[in-house]
Amino acid sequence: MFRPCIDLHEGKVKQIVGGTLSDAGARTNFVSAQSAAWFAELYRRDGLTGGHIIQLGSGNEAQARTALAAYPGGLHLGGGVNASNAHDWLDAGASHVIVTSWVFREGRVDWSRLDELVKTIGKGKLVLDLSCRKKIQSPKPKVQSYFVVTDRWQKFTELEVNEETLQKLSGYCAEFLIHAVDVEGLCRGIDCELVTKLGQWTPIPTTYAGGASALADLETVTQLGGGKIDLTIGSALDIFGGSGVKYADCVKFNRAQTK
DSSP: EEEEEEEEETTTTEOOGGGBTTTTTTTEEEOOOOOOHHHHHHHTTTTTHHHEEEESSSHHHHHHHHHHHHTSEEEESSSOOTTTTTHHHHHTTTTEEEGGGEEETTTOOOOOHHHHHHHHHHHGGEEEEEEEEEEEETTTTTTEEEEEEEEOOOOOOOOEHHHHHHHHHHTTSEEEEEEEETTTTTEEEEEEEHHHHHHHHHHSSEESSSOOOOOOOHHHHHHTTOOOOOEEOOOOOHHHHHBBOHHHHHHHHHHHTTO
16 A cells, blocks of 8 residues: 655655755755645545654654644654653644654663553554664675664664564554665665565564655555555655656555555
C-alpha cells in the first residue's frame, strides 16, 4: 500500500535529500507553498491512512498540530517525541507517535527509556523508526550490513537491522518505519535488497521509504516484501514537485488493493 507523508523543515513542507540534514541546513528537492494542514486534508479526503508527519528539527510544531487537527486519528507524528510529550501529541490528534533517537543512548538501545515509553502510551500507539544506512563490516571479503542511524541520520548506532532485532523490538511497538537513508530523496530507485529482507524479517506492519521514483515501485515493494511492506513516496510525487509519480495514481493503487 501507498502511505503518504508530510515532512516539515523550518516550518514548511519540504522534501529533502535524507543524508544531508545537519545544523547548517539540508539539500532540498522541494518547498511547498501549501501548509501541512492542506496535505492532511488531501489525505483525509482520499481515505489514506497510516501516513506520517515528520518534524525535521525545531520550528515545526505549529504546522504539525494544524495538520493533526485537520486529520485527527489519520496520521503518525515523529520528530522530537519522548515519554514526556508523547501523550500530548496523541491528544493533538496523532494516531501513533514515531520515535527514534530518544530510545538510543551512546549508540545503543536504552531499554529503560523504551520500557518507560511503552508504559506511558502502550505499544499499540508506538512506531519505532529504524531508519538505516549500510556499513562495511568486513573489507575482505566485503560484507555490508544495515545499521540504525539517529540524530538526523548522521550517527551510526550499534544496532543492526536484522531478523533478531525486528523480532525483539516488535514486542515494544505496533509498527516499524524504515527509511533507506542512502537513497532517501534521490529518486533513483528503491533499495531492493533492504525491502526483500524486511519482508522476510518483520513480524509487524512495516513502512519502507527511500528512493521511490515510479508507480511501478509500489508493485515492486509489494512483491519483494511479500505483501508485508508498505511504501512511502516523497520527492517523486507530483504534489511535491516530482515528475515520476502522480498522487492520483497512488490513490487508485490503494483502492484497487482493497476491492
